[in-house]
Each structure stands twice: as C-alpha cells, then as structure tokens.
Amino acid sequence: MQLEFSLKVDGPDPGTQRPGGRTERIRTAVVAATRAELVAHGYAALTVERVAETAGVAKSTVYRRWRDTTGLLTEMLRELVKNEVPLPATGSIEEDLRELARGIFHVYADPVTRDMVLGLIAAAVHEPRAAQALHDFFHIRNVQAAESVQQAIERGQLPADTDPVEVIRALGAPLYYRLLVTHEPIDESIAEHAALAALAAARAGVHRIR
Amino acid sequence: MQLEFSLKVDGPDPGTQRPGGRTERIRTAVVAATRAELVAHGYAALTVERVAETAGVAKSTVYRRWRDTTGLLTEMLRELVKNEVPLPATGSIEEDLRELARGIFHVYADPVTRDMVLGLIAAAVHEPRAAQALHDFFHIRNVQAAESVQQAIERGQLPADTDPVEVIRALGAPLYYRLLVTHEPIDESIAEHAALAALAAARAGVHRIR
Numbered sequence: 001m002q003l004e005f006s007l008k009v010d011g012p013d014p015g016t017q018r019p020g021g022r023t024e025r026i027r028t029a030v031v032a033a034t035r036a037e038l039v040a041h042g043y044a045a046l047t048v049e050r051v052a053e054t055a056g057v058a059k060s061t062v063y064r065r066w067r068d069t070t071g072l073l074t075e076m077l078r079e080l081v082k083n084e085v086p087l088p089a090t091g092s093i094e095e096d097l098r099e100l101a102r103g104i105f106h107v108y109a110d111p112v113t114r115d116m117v118l119g120l121i122a123a124a125v126h127e128p129r130a131a132q133a134l135h136d137f138f139h140i141r142n143v144q145a146a147e148s149v150q151q152a153i154e155r156g157q158l159p160a161d162t163d164p165v166e167v168i169r170a171l172g173a174p175l176y177y178r179l180l181v182t183h184e185p186i187d188e189s190i191a192e193h194a195a196l197a198a199l200a201a202a203r204a205g206v207h208r209i210r
Numbered sequence: 211m212q213l214e215f216s217l218k219v220d221g222p223d224p225g226t227q228r229p230g231g232r233t234e235r236i237r238t239a240v241v242a243a244t245r246a247e248l249v250a251h252g253y254a255a256l257t258v259e260r261v262a263e264t265a266g267v268a269k270s271t272v273y274r275r276w277r278d279t280t281g282l283l284t285e286m287l288r289e290l291v292k293n294e295v296p297l298p299a300t301g302s303i304e305e306d307l308r309e310l311a312r313g314i315f316h317v318y319a320d321p322v323t324r325d326m327v328l329g330l331i332a333a334a335v336h337e338p339r340a341a342q343a344l345h346d347f348f349h350i351r352n353v354q355a356a357e358s359v360q361q362a363i364e365r366g367q368l369p370a371d372t373d374p375v376e377v378i379r380a381l382g383a384p385l386y387y388r389l390l391v392t393h394e395p396i397d398e399s400i401a402e403h404a405a406l407a408a409l410a411a412a413r414a415g416v417h418r419i420r
Contacts (some may be wrong), residue, residue: 173387
C-alpha cells in the first residue's frame with residue numbers, strides 16, 4: 001500500500017488508478033522496453049526514441065510521461081525493486097532488516113539483473129542523467145524502506161532520535177562496497193551481517209539525526 | 211614501516227631496497243605515467259605500451275615488472291593511498307578509525323583523483339583486469355589498515371573474536387555507497403559517522419570472525 005502511494009505522489013503518472021487500463025499497459029511496455037534496451041545495449045545506447053520504438057508506443061507519449069532517460073530509468077528501477085525486493089513488515093526490526101538485506105542480495109544474484117544495474121551504476125560515474133536516476137530512485141526507495149525503522153522507533157525499540165534512512169543506507173552499503181569496490185563475493189550471510197551491523201549501530205545511538 | 215614490508219612481500223618488486231636508485235626511479239616514472247594516462251584518457255585507453263612510452267621506460271621492463279594493466283593499476287593505487295591516506299596509529303581506536311575515514315573522504319575531495327578512481331571503479335564493472343586490480347589493492351590496503359583494529363583487540367578494547375578487516379570494510383562502505391550508488395554528497399562528518407558506526411557494531415560483537 002505504501003509503495004503505491006509513494007509512486008502516486010512522487011513520480012510521473014504511473015497509471016495505477018486504472019490497473020489493466022491503457023495507461024498501465026503503456027507503462028508496463030515502456031518499463032519492459034527500458035530494461036530490454038539496457039540489457040541488450042547498455043546505458044550508452046539508451047534513448048527515449050529506442051525505448052518508444054521497442055515498446056510500440058508513440059515517442060510523444062514517452063516524452064510527455066517520462067521526459068528523458070532519467071525518468072525512464074527511475075521508473076524501471078522502481079518496478080524492478082517493487083517486484084523483487086518487497087518491503088518487509090514482520091513486526092520485528094531485526095527480521096525486517098535481515099529480509100531487506102537478503103532481498104538486495106537476491107537482486108544481484110541474478111546475472112542479467114546484476115549486469116544491468118551495475119552497468120547503470122558504472123555509467124552514472126560519467127553520465128549525470130544516470131546519476132540523477134539513481135539518486136531519485138534510491139531516495140524514494142530508502143525513505144520507503146525506512147518506514148520499518150520508523151515503526152521500531154515508535155515501538156521504543158530504537159533511540160527516539162534515530163535517523164531511519166541512515167539505518168537503511170548502512171544496511172545496503174556493505175553489499176555495494178563488495179560488488180563495486182573490492183570485488184569480493186556476496187551471499188545471504190553477508191547481507192544479514194550488514195543488517196545486523198546497521199541495527200547494532202542504531203541501537204548504540206550512532207545513526208541519530210544530525 | 212609496515213607498509214614498506216607489505217609492498218615487499220606482496221607485490222612485484224617495487225624497488226624499495228635502493229631508494230633513489232634506478233629501480234625506484236623507474237617505478238616512480240611508471241606510476242606517474244599510469245596516473246597521467248588514466249586522468250587524460252581513462253581506463254579504456256590504458257595499455258602497457260602507452261604507459262611505457264609516457265614513462266620513457268622500455269616496454270620489456272614494464273611487462274617484466276608489472277605484467278599487465280592490473281599490475282600497473284594496483285601499484286598506482288598503492289602509491290596514491292600511501293601518500294594521501296597514511297595509516298593512523300594514535301593509540302585510540304576511535305581516533306584511528308575517524309582519521310582513516312577522513313583520509314578516504316579527502317581522496318575523493320580532489321576532483322581529478324576522484325574522477326580517476328571512480329572512473330576505474332566504473333570500468334571494473336565490465337573489465338576483469340580493472341576489477342582484479344581493485345580487488346588486489348583493497349585486499350592489501352584493508353589488511354594494512356586493520357592493524358589498528360588488531361591492536362585495539364590486543365589491548366582488550368574490542369571483543370577478542372572481532373574480524374579486523376570487516377571493521378575496515380564497514381568504515382569505507384558508506385562513503386562509496388554515496389559516491390557510487392545514491393549520488394549523495396560526502397563530507398568529513400559523514401566519514402566520521404561511518405567510522406563510529408563501524409566501531410559501534412564491532413563493540414557490539416557484530417563484526418566477529420565468522
């Protein structure tokens with residue numbers, strides 16, 4: 001429920017008002033085309049024109065709703081994560097964070113998705129539009145995932161001045177560090193370790209609002 | 211002292227036995243040429259031949275001592291970090307970790323160095339030789355930096371089964387996460403926060419050897 005709400009308020013019209021309607025069919029086709037183009041040709045070849053053609057949608061429609069490649073990438077990332085990394089709400093902050101971290105690991109356990117997302121992250125080092133898409137996507141996603149931390153704060157299980165988004169950043173960072181920087185392997189246990197470290201630092205009052 | 215030792219045992223002959231001698235002059239010229247080539251043309255154009263030519267050193271010498279671009283990059287990264295991120299030994303684990311994290315931040319505060327290193331990290335997503343260089347460099351560097359954590363364990367300031375390298379990974383990861391993934395800014399206070407979070411998790415016994 002929360003994800004749908006955020007998509008509505010934060011993004012270009014995703015057509016969720018009429019699931020199964022024409023708006024939603026266009027969105028689905030455009031997201032699939034963006035992903036297919038990235039997998040086949042990488043970020044360097046990604047254009048609104050190619051996505052429109054692959055999706056069988058008028059260019060003007062794609063421009064109007066997503067504006068540029070940043071808009072297309074942000075929408076594609078949201079869809080990817082909505083389907084593959086559901087937001088947990090187990091009632092236990094430790095379980096929620098473990099599950100979230102395992103979900104991130106599983107995105108990168110699939111070689112096609114891994115190459116696509118890491119390729120986008122690589123492109124973003126040089127391409128401001130790709131960087132903007134990552135920034136926008138992770139901003140929205142990390143705020144959504146932080147809801148679980150917020151609830152733990154409200155239950156009195158974490159210090160009242162904990163910064164919920166910082167806990168989420170801390171949970172994801174060690175996985176990306178290994179994937180991108182040290183090129184060390186990741187697995188479920190490393191993901192869970194990242195979750196527990198984020199939680200321990202939060203409990204110690206380090207991840208407080210500054 | 212420890213760094214010199216590690217360079218001797220782990221790497222291709224760095225010529226440290228005769229500082230100021232011909233071996234060391236060649237090494238210095240090759241490191242400078244590798245860096246200059248990367249800054250000017252990026253990883254895609256980096257070859258042993260170009261580095262040898264820029265350095266004014268025989269190709270055969272560069273091949274014999276560094277083998278390929280992986281060897282050149284690993285050596286260049288070591289030199290960069292040896293000069294710009296000294297290993298602290300203040301006697302306080304908290305101060306050491308803060309200083310180390312600030313040192314990482316300062317590498318990326320310089321736009322030329324930042325573009326060069328992030329460009330290399332981006333290239334490594336697609337280029338196994340660049341990935342190997344990062345892996346080799348960070349392995350050596352993180353083991354060296356972990357010496358400070360090891361000493362804190364021996365002083366009884368951290369749990370006896372703490373994994374020293376994991377503490378160092380945890381310290382660096384949040385900075386790279388912002389630089390590469392979320393494209394959020396970094397500063398000294400974010401670096402110190404990363405150090406304190408790594409330390410808090412270590413104190414809580416999360417960064418233990420598994």
